[in-house]
Amino acid sequence: MAGLSNIYVAEALHRAHILPTVLAGTLVTSKGKPRPALEDLAGAVRQVLADAIRAGGSTLRDFRNTEGGNGYFQHNFAVYDREGVLCATPLCSGTVERIVQSGRLTFFCLLCQEKP
Amino acid sequence: MPELPEVETVCRGLQPWLKGTRIDNVTLNRPNLRFPFPARLAADLAGNAIISVGCRAKYLHRLLALCRARYRQVAALLRNGHAAQARSSCHGHRSSRPWQEPSDLCRSASGLSTSMIIWPIVLNLLELGLEPLSNDFNSVQIASKFAGKKTLIKSALLH
Missing domain, CATH: 3.20.190 (N-terminal domain of MutM-like DNA repair proteins)
Known part of the structure; x- marks a missing residue:
């Protein structure tokens, strides 16, 4: 996918309730059709990006927009950089966990993010 | 970045x-x-x-x-x-x-x-891959990219 970063992938997987440890191919049927989880993921990716654009992006360090102002999407992170915090999913009692995948931090909720 | x-x-x-x-x-x-x-x-x-x-x-x-x-x-x-x-x-x-x-x-x-x-x-x-904000970005297109892939979903989304 073009332009997706660690932050937005973590947030989209959380919204779609998919564990970041599943294999990509398991979201596709043997006939090459998308499983329901993949339908959810496609929608979640678009939704996360639309929300982030509406918030003017994320300012974690020094990103500034053309007016010199900050982005504000970092205040809406559900899992990214929120290790140990209660999961934001309604009725979920899990906490945000952190692992390292391919040398990069991954944040997720073990309770509400599942294998498809 | x-x-x-x-x-x-x-x-x-x-x-x-x-x-x-x-x-x-x-x-x-x-x-x-x-x-x-x-x-x-x-x-x-x-x-x-x-x-x-x-x-x-x-x-x-x-x-x-x-x-x-x-x-x-x-x-x-x-x-x-x-x-x-x-x-x-x-x-x-x-x-x-x-x-x-x-x-x-x-x-x-x-x-x-x-x-x-x-x-x-x-x-x-276009070689950069599927554009997430384009009309082409949908589950069918993603499925065609993911079919048979044994890479982690996160890695697949990042590339």
């Missing part, structure tokens, strides 16, 4: 200031930035108008109208995406005169100064 939403934000901010402006002349201070500059690039760019400002993934591009060829000036916002100073540099010039040269943007925006890349349009930005 600014990613798609940040680049889209910068793009929307720059659009009213860049679109329709004209490049009077171009000075290349080195032969390449990541890739060698095309021959006659400076001459080809001079005198042309910026007809659109857009994004492809995390790349900001300006589409230039050219007689013999078309180039996209691609700015990879590699550092912090600063463009506030770029706007101020053209503030007040928009209606009275066009920018003197595109490097006004390079010089004044520290975040862009080392990352301005000019690629010929033959460098196909």
